[in-house]
Amino acid sequence: MTSDGLDIEAIRSAHDLIRERIRRTPVMTSTTLDAMAGAKLFFKCENFQKTGAFKARGATHAVFRLTDAEAARGVATQSSGNHGAALARAAGMRGIPAFVVMPRSAPRAKKASVERFGGRIVLCEPTLEARDAAAARVVSETGAAFVHPNNDLRVMAGQGTAAVELLEDVPDLDLILCPVGGGGLLAGTAVAAKSMRPGIRVVGVEPAGADDASRSFAAGRRLPSDHPKSIADGLLAGLGDLTFPIIRDRVDDIVTVSEAAIVAAMQRIWEIMKIVVEPSAAVSYAALVGGAIKPAGMRVGIILTGGNVDLDSLPWMDPAARKA
Amino acid sequence: MTSDGLDIEAIRSAHDLIRERIRRTPVMTSTTLDAMAGAKLFFKCENFQKTGAFKARGATHAVFRLTDAEAARGVATQSSGNHGAALARAAGMRGIPAFVVMPRSAPRAKKASVERFGGRIVLCEPTLEARDAAAARVVSETGAAFVHPNNDLRVMAGQGTAAVELLEDVPDLDLILCPVGGGGLLAGTAVAAKSMRPGIRVVGVEPAGADDASRSFAAGRRLPSDHPKSIADGLLAGLGDLTFPIIRDRVDDIVTVSEAAIVAAMQRIWEIMKIVVEPSAAVSYAALVGGAIKPAGMRVGIILTGGNVDLDSLPWMDPAARKA
Numbered sequence: 085m086t087s088d089g090l091d092i093e094a095i096r097s098a099h100d101l102i103r104e105r106i107r108r109t110p111v112m113t114s115t116t117l118d119a120m121a122g123a124k125l126f127f128k129c130e131n132f133q134k135t136g137a138f139k140a141r142g143a144t145h146a147v148f149r150l151t152d153a154e155a156a157r158g159v160a161t162q163s164s165g166n167h168g169a170a171l172a173r174a175a176g177m178r179g180i181p182a183f184v185v186m187p188r189s190a191p192r193a194k195k196a197s198v199e200r201f202g203g204r205i206v207l208c209e210p211t212l213e214a215r216d217a218a219a220a221r222v223v224s225e226t227g228a229a230f231v232h233p234n235n236d237l238r239v240m241a242g243q244g245t246a247a248v249e250l251l252e253d254v255p256d257l258d259l260i261l262c263p264v265g266g267g268g269l270l271a272g273t274a275v276a277a278k279s280m281r282p283g284i285r286v287v288g289v290e291p292a293g294a295d296d297a298s299r300s301f302a303a304g305r306r307l308p309s310d311h312p313k314s315i316a317d318g319l320l321a322g323l324g325d326l327t328f329p330i331i332r333d334r335v336d337d338i339v340t341v342s343e344a345a346i347v348a349a350m351q352r353i354w355e356i357m358k359i360v361v362e363p364s365a366a367v368s369y370a371a372l373v374g375g376a377i378k379p380a381g382m383r384v385g386i387i388l389t390g391g392n393v394d395l396d397s398l399p400w401m402d403p404a405a406r407k408a
Numbered sequence: 409m410t411s412d413g414l415d416i417e418a419i420r421s422a423h424d425l426i427r428e429r430i431r432r433t434p435v436m437t438s439t440t441l442d443a444m445a446g447a448k449l450f451f452k453c454e455n456f457q458k459t460g461a462f463k464a465r466g467a468t469h470a471v472f473r474l475t476d477a478e479a480a481r482g483v484a485t486q487s488s489g490n491h492g493a494a495l496a497r498a499a500g501m502r503g504i505p506a507f508v509v510m511p512r513s514a515p516r517a518k519k520a521s522v523e524r525f526g527g528r529i530v531l532c533e534p535t536l537e538a539r540d541a542a543a544a545r546v547v548s549e550t551g552a553a554f555v556h557p558n559n560d561l562r563v564m565a566g567q568g569t570a571a572v573e574l575l576e577d578v579p580d581l582d583l584i585l586c587p588v589g590g591g592g593l594l595a596g597t598a599v600a601a602k603s604m605r606p607g608i609r610v611v612g613v614e615p616a617g618a619d620d621a622s623r624s625f626a627a628g629r630r631l632p633s634d635h636p637k638s639i640a641d642g643l644l645a646g647l648g649d650l651t652f653p654i655i656r657d658r659v660d661d662i663v664t665v666s667e668a669a670i671v672a673a674m675q676r677i678w679e680i681m682k683i684v685v686e687p688s689a690a691v692s693y694a695a696l697v698g699g700a701i702k703p704a705g706m707r708v709g710i711i712l713t714g715g716n717v718d719l720d721s722l723p724w725m726d727p728a729a730r731k732a
Contacts, residue, residue: 131682132436355517359682360682395679399720400719401720
């Protein structure tokens with residue numbers, strides 16, 4: 085590994101370890117969305133990934149990298165849901181328990197997904213502090229190996245495999261857009277993409293209401309958000325001490341998008357592409373919908389990160405008509 | 409062609425004519441849905457087809473089969489929407505107008521789709537009689553060539569190309585499930601499948617509230633429904649004098665499914681497969697969800713016919729919470 089701890093060899097090694105345990109997701113295109121953008125868009129559909137999100141990549145890598153001794157008492161994490169389900173699935177494949185700390189406010193579909201894969205849910209209050217405390221308690225009580233959702237080199241290496249596949253399928257991209265929350269996917273994507281195609285631009289996209297990554301990127305040091313808030317519930321986490329330096333050094337830019345752009349992007353993907361993506365997944369495309377990125381004539385890779393959404397309550401519906 | 413007017417050569421010829429003008433849709437699988445069914449399911453994703461439905465196949469074939477003289481004054485049809493959009497798109501590619509008679513009650517998304525492809529909408533009351541009358545008037549006024557949504561040998565040949573692709577991709581299917589409304593897709597599917605794989609079973613599935621096909625199949629003669637009613641609005645049409653004899657002679661069985669099974673099937677496809685399908689498309693899978701078909705151990709092809717749905721009003725939401 086390089087001085088910042090993550091390089092293409094680590095990502096390729098992760099790919100070799102997880103390849104048979106995850107799905108190679110398709111890259112989809114749409115002539116309608118291309119015409120709207122004035123660009124050629126290539127959507128990497130991680131909503132079709134096992135467990136419904138790219139998180140299966142990093143979690144599976146982390147679990148299968150553990151020695152037998154490390155794995156013996158199981159794994160634990162705190163997660164808004166997708167990483168938890170992914171860790172539960174990977175642990176199940178290895179025959180060990182997974183303890184998943186989740187906020188009470190997590191969407192029904194995400195809790196159900198963790199349970200479907202055999203994870204043991206530990207509920208906590210919906211604050212970052214409460215999550216950290218609950219996770220520390222679970223680890224001390226069970227002796228499980230902690231696998232952080234993003235600030236973990238094994239997880240970042242696993243997440244980078246999505247960009248490897250995207251560039252294997254579409255080598256001549258000019259730009260990759262990637263959502264950023266805790267930064268695991270963006271760090272892995274930047275390292276993979278810049279190594280495989282040095283001239284490519286890698287841009288992170290985050291909700292304006294959870295903009296610690298763009299502020300930190302501009303300042304050159306980590307500036308956490310106090311009360312991040314966005315419909316993109318998978319992107320509320322802040323950058324960590326391992327993800328931030330990689331993003332600072334390898335990413336070209338980070339832009340923010342409004343809640344309205346996220347909802348419009350999500351709705352357009354459902355309506356035109358006929359696929360289900362969650363708000364966090366629509367954030368990278370929202371940078372085009374909202375005009376934060378103008379990719380005229382470019383070949384743009386867009387990572388659609390997941391499809392786990394509560395189908396009973398869709399954000400473009402009249403709020404008065406939505407269930408509580 | 410054979411005595412009943414449709415054979416595999418006609419379908420292969422249609423495929424050659426439309427191949428570059430439509431999308432070759434993927435066949436998707438889901439280990440979760442396989443486990444639920446106790447079978448291996450192969451979903452032919454015509455929701456990803458151009459215009460969002462398999463109708464692009466038959467309409468494109470019909471439009472490009474016309475002689476220049478026949479095409480000169482455009483084409484016309486009556487359609488609940490998907491055939492209309494498909495005909496509009498095909499006509500646009502050929503540079504001729506398309507007149508589309510639609511019921512006022514058609515979903516917003518379907519009207520928008522016809523307009524997006526340049527079709528000229530003629531609204532009528534939502535009865536089969538009103539549609540027929542409006543269509544006849546449009547044809548007499550414009551001189552356009554009428555292309556019926558299903559009771560047309562060119563259309564049936566085009567629809568059969570979906571089964572050709574499905575069996576090219578997955579040759580060893582035991583069973584194909586196919587929704588039936590007017591019967592164009594089922595007729596084309598049965599002729600293609602039985603020719604390519606003589607031992608295969610082909611079963612039509614229709615809503616219990618629009619069950620003319622199953623009653624007609626059992627009786628051996630056409631028995632139209634008086635007031636068909638189903639959330640599967642694409643399947644309200646009855647069998648025609650051209651589709652019925654082919655279905656009677658080539659299809660193994662026709663089963664019906666409840667509205668609840670259709671909604672449950674649609675929701676499960678969205679939630680597990682992360683794809684958008686309309687109610688009419690979920691009908692074939694509903695035969696498994698509702699238990700009408702028990703495919704234990706079989707390899708089952710399921711044609712998901714379309715994905716054009718009004719995203720503002722989803723059928724599993726609390727009716728009191730839905731918009732009017």
